Amino acid sequence: AYVLIRILPGKLAEALAQIQKTPGVKMAHAVTGPTDIIAFVETESMDTLGRLIVSRFQETPGVTRTTTCVVTPVSEG
Numbered sequence: 001a002y003v004l005i006r007i008l009p010g011k012l013a014e015a016l017a018q019i020q021k022t023p024g025v026k027m028a029h030a031v032t033g034p035t036d037i038i039a040f041v042e043t044e045s046m047d048t049l050g051r052l053i054v055s056r057f058q059e060t061p062g063v064t065r066t067t068t069c070v071v072t073p074v075s076e077g
Helices: 012-020 046-057
Strands: 002-007 025-030 037-041 063-069
Touching: 002 012, 002 046, 012 025, 012 037, 037 046, 046 063
Parallel strands: none
Antiparallel strands: 002 037, 002 063, 025 037
16 A cells, blocks of 8 residues: 655654555655655554554654555456
């Protein structure tokens, strides 16, 4: 899943460092635009993903909002 994360002003570096250390996070980058951080996360299940978002990302100091975009397979034809 890709998780789009909004951060309070002045908290970006601290939040990014904490998110990058979170188990399951494969990549996390500060970006420009309406989202401050985009993280790519791999988990074993949707339940695990949900618990990670609520218990880790939303509890990170400075985080104000998360939007989760689950990657889905697309078949051709």
